[in-house]
Amino acid sequence: MKLAVQVKLLPTPGQASALEATLRTCNEAASWVAEVAFTEEAYRNFDLRKHTYAELKGRWGLGAQAAQHVIKKTANAYATLRANLKAGNLGKPGSRRYRQAAGKPLVFRPYAGQPHDDRMLSWQIDRLTVSIWTTSGRLENVHFAAGAEHVAVLSRYRQGESDLLYRDGAWFLSATCEVPEAQPNNDPVDFLGVDLGIVNIATTSDGETMAGRRLNHLRGRDLKLRAKLQRKGTKSAKRRAQRRRRKEARRIRDVNHKIAKHIVAEAERTGRGIGLENLTGIRERVRLRKPQRAMVHTWAFAQLGNFIAYKARRSGVPVVYVDPAHTSRTCSRCGHIDKANRVSQARFACRSCGFVDHADRNGSRNIRARAQMLWRSGAQSPAPAVPHQRDGRTQTAHHSQ
Known part of the structure; x- marks a missing residue:
């Protein structure tokens, strides 16, 4: 089963500035991609890539992996919006709330989470540090704090992407872990x-x-x-x-x-x-x-x-x-x-x-x-x-x- 283990980053002031600039740039770029998607009515990942990938690398200065994650994040956000509209979670079709949600491009918060894959982020779990891509270059030896149980889960089961998060003045990484389930008890006594x-x-x-x-x-x-x-x-x-x-x-x-x-x-x-x-x-x-x-x-x-x-x-x-x-x-x-x-x-x-x-x-x-x-x-x-x-x-x- 999939779990996401969160650890708290402990960056220096210089490292924190680089992380902040990275999140802001990625989310401004994601808002631009969302506007392009709305204008061109191209909401799928592949279609959006044709319209935005080159400019994300050139105009916004994002690396190849970061550009792809920005596009994927935008496509997923529109998929979530369509699902909510279809389920009636944003009001009935034609209602004011429905029109407000469907009638304009999505806008991403300046500090919305940004995914990093293993090409953009590497973990040194034994030293409790990470190396992470930013728009200012790669940051080495960014320390993090985690409980012993979370460190053990990370070292054994971490797979796939990790999300960079900023919340209430603190930095976090949320790492996806594929944790095996225990053998089910098919004969409970009660x-x-x-x-x-x-x-x-x-x-x-x-x-x-x-x-x-x-x-x-x-x-x-x-x-x-x-x-x-x-x-x-x-x-x-x-x-x-x-x-x-x-x-x-x-x-x-x-x-x-x-x-x-x-x-x-x-x-x-x-x-x-x-x-x-x-x-x-x-x-x-x-x-x-x-x-x-x-x-x-x-x-x-x-x-x-x-x-x-x-x-x-x-x-x-x-x-x-x-x-x-x-x-x-x-x-x-x-x-x-x-x-x-x-x-x-x-x-x-x-x-x-x-x-x-x-x-x-x-x-x-x-x-x-x-x-x-x-x-x-x-x-x-x-x-x-x-x-x-x-x-x-x-x-x-x-x-x-």
Whole structure:
């Protein structure tokens, strides 16, 4: 499976200036290529190369590999845009948002990520340094910092391109690694049901609860601060709001990584599989009061589920996705379904047999039972596709505009 391991670069001031000039030049060139693509209606890599390759090398001073990566990055960005338009993610055809997205060329941010292949970047992992191409020439002995686990993965499994990233005043390299998956456990002794929520981020069928009270307090505080900054509307306020948003995203990602790691380790230790709810489309399905909407719509349910899924694949732990319908209203002891069973957010009391339990723990046990039933019957699990994952605690980077 593919993982992207991120390391932090530690360039000298002179090296940082060269890296900054390189990113700016490559992204200005990519914006020019995007304009040519829009004007000529040539969005494929091969077609764009005929229109732009020579000028990228001559006018922009890019090397052959850098020019090809700029063209490829632009073609991929337009492919992503077309996919989003087709899926309706940018509004309906003819809507204002749709016209704004489709009616003008893409523009790349000055510090959007830039891919480097092995001809442009070489790793000296034993010395924790890299040699990297820039528009000012090749930089030697650029140091980087990484944990021991990431260094081991890089030295054994790194393949293909690495992305140069700049974020919040720091430089990063994101390297693609092809990590082998563990031998899958095709005969789990049981399943560990996991119920995902807001108040309690995750509750397992073993009765273990990962509470989110402190995290929700911080998210509420950040939400109020961002609203205040948005009302102010100055450039500095917008920059600060952007930094706060990224900080919150990193915090949530870190928590999700830790929870996923703990759940997978427990399932692997006990020889069990993992049962999860298929929460695809939950934001469109649920109806909430206005104060609840921000908390639900900003919580990364899909991210936590994806982290559990890809860590489980690495460990050989099977994951089964179940239909989430009525898991919170069904009695895990007698199977009685009633809306009134859910007395409150935290309390479950069955109207039929009188069974009383914590609502999230009861739900996780229903998920466990459904996962067992699906596995034993051989029915297909409605599992969403697990995307290409980024390992580490730093933010995922994109090549988009």
